[in-house]
Amino acid sequence: MPISPQEILETIRMIRMEHLDIRTVTMGISLLDIRGDSIPLIAESIYDKIVEKARNLREAVEEVSSKYDIPIANTRLTVTPIAIVARAKEDEDLFPIGEALDKAGEAVRVDYIGGFGALVHKDCTPSDLALINSIPKVLANLNRVCSSVNVASTKSGINMDAVLMMAEKIKETAELSADRDSVACAKLVVYCNAPEDNPFMAGGFHGVGEGESAINIAISGPGTVRAALERLPNATFAELTEEIKRITFKITRVGELIGREISQKLGIPFGIVDLSLAPTPEEGDSIADILRAMGLEECGAPGSLAAIALLTDAVKKGGLFASSSVGGLSGTFIPVTEDAGMARAVARGSLSLDKLQAMTAVCSVGLDMVAIPGDTPVETIAGIIADQMAIGMINNKTVGVRIIPAIGKKAGEWIEFGGLLGKAPVLDVSSFRCDQFVKRKGRIQAPLTSFTN
């Protein structure tokens, strides 16, 4: 059956007027074969391998973007968690590896490179500790490098020592980039149940269960969903769900097409399409605005959890059928600074940190791009992280915390990063303390997963 003019114009409308684009083409590269007797030698081999593997990536992305006239916002790389690759001693500085990643990223013209990370959900190796200690300096000085540390999982519980350590590193990272609204924290995620094939940043890394390399795709489509729902003010819940499924099917197909084509061009296996709806600071390309189109006065109003649960589930139902391989985070993102509608909801007083955290229990993917007062104690940050890890651990889902202690700023003041990272007001944090709790040593044990009533 030939394509109708209406179908062609629908595609053009989605791309040109409703901000449909590919958020990122992310190439995962395994570094498990890297050898070297010292950190500088390991760094050198990492640089060589990345440049060799990804040398044609940017060109392929540009060609495919042009062929279909679809914008591809970012090209990115992920690598094996560096703590595993470095095999470092506890007191070693891993900055040279961070530098090698950044330089390799520059050489192959990618926007970000993720994987300066560690998996410590049970306990830490000396190499994990070396990596965690190197995070603040790496993130504050190297613009492309992103870091993530998995501190909890449903199978092993929550490593509370790592939670407290990461709270300290977040604070240090904020202080080292205080002159830029603590922006380096935007490149750091603390995870529970981290996925191994995530194309998004800052939490993307190439897991140890992955192959030599893969092409993973993420789509940005909140604007198209919002526009479709605004055309249906009186629809029933069933009709709303059907429309979201229909739209998501179409946008996921674009991701599938782009992924397959780039994978074929480069001769690298196609990994996954991530079904997450990723907002941008562009007007209308917002999850908060989807909730408004569903009939809430503002994001954060009563009904927000129900609305976002409906949205997230319908997106998965529509998207799963559209792709041969779905993975990554595949949830709904509610990053405060990156979504102009979420920032507006905070400014209007409808969205608090507590409501935001409650929303993450039904939509994934955690507290994302949330600015808190710069004088928030480390122990309180650890408490916020622990709460979020508990939501992920008990509900068997991936959650992350990407939190920005905005040094020198108080609740209600704005931070501004620009570009895809956006801007938002600083959220208020409870002044009640949890110091004694978070400073207990050890691990919160893994939960029972039967007797689920």
Added chain:
Amino acid sequence: MERAVVTVIGKDRVGIVANISAILAAHNVNILDISQTIMQDLFAMLMLVDISNSDVDLSQLRKELEAKAQELGLQVIVQHEDIFRYMHRI
């Protein structure tokens, strides 16, 4: 056969088809189908074209069509046909 869709959007005026098809012809791009419709009060012309024998690549063709469209106060979008097949057909 490799096909692309050329969409021209803007205010209707004399010479749109002539101007656009002259560029296509100059590069040996054959027009297979052509239709017109209205999108949000704007005139839209859609052409399905065969690019297999084109003497330039798609991005060069787009560049020339965009230059002409700008002269005429129009917007032109050139996309490989597969994106529509992927999005709208199972």
